[in-house]
Amino acid sequence: MCGIVGYIGKKNAIKVALEGIKRLEYRGYDSSGIVGFHSDLSHPFLKKSVGKIASLEEKLSSIPNASCAIAHTRWATHGEPTVANAHPHHCCNKRIFVVHNGIIENHEFLKGVLSREGHKFISATDTEVLAHLIERGLGLGSLEDTVRDALRHVTGTFGIAVIDSQNPHVLVAARRGSPLLVGVGNDEYFVASDAAAVVNHTKKVIYLNDNEMVVLTPDGFDIFDFSKKKLNKTIDTIDWDIEESKKGGFEHFMQKEIFEAPQVVKNTIGGRIVYKDGEVKLGGLEPVEERLYNVNRFVIVACGTSYYAALVGKYLFEEYARVPVEVEHASEFRYHSLPLDKNTAVIAISQSGETADTLEAIKEAKRKGLLTLGIVNVVGSTIAREVHAGVYNHAGPEIAVASTKAFISQLVVLALMAVYIGRMRLLTSEQAKVILADMLALPDKIVKILKQDAQIKAMAGRYKKFPNFLYLGRKYSWPVALEGALKLKEISYVHAEGYPAGEMKHGPIAVIDKDFPSVVIALRDSVYDKTLSNMQEIKARRGKIIAICENGDKETGNHADDVIFVPKVTEAISPILSVIPLQLFAYHMAIARGADVDKPRNLAKSVTVE
Numbered sequence: 001m002c003g004i005v006g007y008i009g010k011k012n013a014i015k016v017a018l019e020g021i022k023r024l025e026y027r028g029y030d031s032s033g034i035v036g037f038h039s040d041l042s043h044p045f046l047k048k049s050v051g052k053i054a055s056l057e058e059k060l061s062s063i064p065n066a067s068c069a070i071a072h073t074r075w076a077t078h079g080e081p082t083v084a085n086a087h088p089h090h091c092c093n094k095r096i097f098v099v100h101n102g103i104i105e106n107h108e109f110l111k112g113v114l115s116r117e118g119h120k121f122i123s124a125t126d127t128e129v130l131a132h133l134i135e136r137g138l139g140l141g142s143l144e145d146t147v148r149d150a151l152r153h154v155t156g157t158f159g160i161a162v163i164d165s166q167n168p169h170v171l172v173a174a175r176r177g178s179p180l181l182v183g184v185g186n187d188e189y190f191v192a193s194d195a196a197a198v199v200n201h202t203k204k205v206i207y208l209n210d211n212e213m214v215v216l217t218p219d220g221f222d223i224f225d226f227s228k229k230k231l232n233k234t235i236d237t238i239d240w241d242i243e244e245s246k247k248g249g250f251e252h253f254m255q256k257e258i259f260e261a262p263q264v265v266k267n268t269i270g271g272r273i274v275y276k277d278g279e280v281k282l283g284g285l286e287p288v289e290e291r292l293y294n295v296n297r298f299v300i301v302a303c304g305t306s307y308y309a310a311l312v313g314k315y316l317f318e319e320y321a322r323v324p325v326e327v328e329h330a331s332e333f334r335y336h337s338l339p340l341d342k343n344t345a346v347i348a349i350s351q352s353g354e355t356a357d358t359l360e361a362i363k364e365a366k367r368k369g370l371l372t373l374g375i376v377n378v379v380g381s382t383i384a385r386e387v388h389a390g391v392y393n394h395a396g397p398e399i400a401v402a403s404t405k406a407f408i409s410q411l412v413v414l415a416l417m418a419v420y421i422g423r424m425r426l427l428t429s430e431q432a433k434v435i436l437a438d439m440l441a442l443p444d445k446i447v448k449i450l451k452q453d454a455q456i457k458a459m460a461g462r463y464k465k466f467p468n469f470l471y472l473g474r475k476y477s478w479p480v481a482l483e484g485a486l487k488l489k490e491i492s493y494v495h496a497e498g499y500p501a502g503e504m505k506h507g508p509i510a511v512i513d514k515d516f517p518s519v520v521i522a523l524r525d526s527v528y529d530k531t532l533s534n535m536q537e538i539k540a541r542r543g544k545i546i547a548i549c550e551n552g553d554k555e556t557g558n559h560a561d562d563v564i565f566v567p568k569v570t571e572a573i574s575p576i577l578s579v580i581p582l583q584l585f586a587y588h589m590a591i592a593r594g595a596d597v598d599k600p601r602n603l604a605k606s607v608t609v610e
């Protein structure tokens with residue numbers, strides 16, 4: 001949902017900021033822009049472009065030297081993706097430039113006031129009011145004071161970076177509701193929406209909280225709250241490397257991330273399973289262990305792929321921890337009167353840790369006095385810092401918009417948590433050992449699935465012409481069906497619906513014919529016979545079937561047109577395996593249909609608007 005970067009220092013600021021937004025392109029890519037100053041430049045160097053950042057780069061054939069720059073990659077909320085609506089936005093006399101991530105909710109009102117005062121607006125964005133509001137206060141104090149004062153009039157969310165062409169040695173940035181961090185280098189300083197933009201320059205970062213601002217100069221930085229109080233904040237160290245955010249020989253980030261699954265599972269499990277005792281160690285939950293003993297109900301809130309992981313979590317927690325679980329779309333959590341008592345705990349699942357709906361759900365749960373837990377991949381992200389306690393995924397940076405490895409790691413964390421909470425209750429060490437042993441064996445099993453990549457690619461070639469797909473699964477495989485359908489929709493723009501297999505006869509079966517294929521997860525699990533009946537129902541209507549079956553199953557394939565095999569594993573963690581062929585299928589379908597896999601149209605990886 002838009003990425004912002006600002007730089008002040010000795011390197012060419014325009015080049016550094018441009019490189020930074022390229023690493024944030026996953027946050028939005030419908031248009032982009034950059035502005036830079038240097039005391040030797042008579043005018044600010046401003047360039048904007050519609051489309052991916054590559055088109056902005058093409059416009060930057062000669063880049064002047066600049067000591068200070070801000071840049072933006074956009075995912076449109078207010079105003080179409082046009083050059084006029086692309087950031088940076090500026091005030092009437094092109095003195096103040098602003099990049100913004102978030103939504104200024106009272107922009108219509110502010111625009112009215114400012115227009116009546118004579119300010120001229122040239123875009124259809126909410127952001128432009130910020131530039132004019134700041135311009136209006138110029139001369140009354142420092143840039144920092146002026147920005148602070150302007151923000152007093154604003155409602156909504158923002159992560160902003162502001163520069164003043166008449167004062168090229170200062171960059172001011174502020175946040176409320178949208179992520180922002182400060183990168184601390186040697187005589188160079190950054191602001192960015194995400195550490196990916198700065199990690200090749202520095203690993204030292206400071207995460208800003210809501211209602212905090214930073215003033216960067218070539219000599220250092222100061223952080224204040226909005227009441228002007230100077231803050232002493234901790235400097236965190238990023239624990240991953242730039243190499244992890246590169247494609248590493250793969251064609252696409254999505255492909256690379258699917259193939260990382262074996263290592264991701266190892267990293268997520270790493271040091272957390274004490275097999276001999278049938279125990280799980282989750283350091284992040286230890287501070288709330290006492291409270292967890294008393295929890296009698298969990299509500300899991302999440303969006304998109306993380307929501308489907310939550311559905312698997314429900315089955316896992318209910319089976320292994322014997323605690324009832326409800327799963328809520330985070331965007332709906334606040335809108336109904338869910339009766340909650342003090343023994344309900346709310347778990348947020350979020351890869352990015354920045355999804356606005358999930359964050360708001362957690363804030364609501366905290367307001368109600370509930371224990372909140374996070375399952376988050378991005379260390380130091382807003383949700384990770386907002387919850388009382390949590391478990392990090394350790395999946396490493398996920399760059400492709402369509403989530404794959406993060407989903408795998410979320411399922412692993414949920415299984416670990418189910419055992420951890422189960423062992424506080426009735427789950428015996430021996431019962432725990434069964435699932436834990438299977439978890440430890442997952443990486444090798446995933447490798448076997450990935451070896452079928454060429455076969456899945458060939459299959460996608462055969463199915464690429466079909467415009468609709470139905471994905472079916474029961475029990476643990478139902479969320480897998482939902483996730484498989486979502487992957488296909490997201491990146492290949494093929495319509496796909498996920499359904500609990502048993503529900504097929506209550507509607508979806510009406511659409512089945514020879515041109516409407518189904519993907520059925522038909523493992524030899526506790527619901528196998530019933531799923532097999534559903535496959536027969538499809539076949540009776542001449543529907544094509546792609547079946548995900550267990551290794552060694554010679555029978556189920558007879559009811560399918562194509563089969564992909566996955567190794568046998570405890571049912572509760574079977575989604576970790578069965579989803580992988582579906583991720584690969586979606587990937588190859590998208591390629592076969594000529595879609596941009598890593599940057600699907602209309603989507604953004606991190607959705608920081610509600």
Ligand code: G6P
Pocket residue numbers: 303304305306349350351352353354355358401402403603604605606607
């Ligand atoms: C966006 C992304 C999805 C992701 C969802 C939730 O819609 O495109 O891939 O699953 O947000 O994101 P989160 O970071 O909270 O897991």
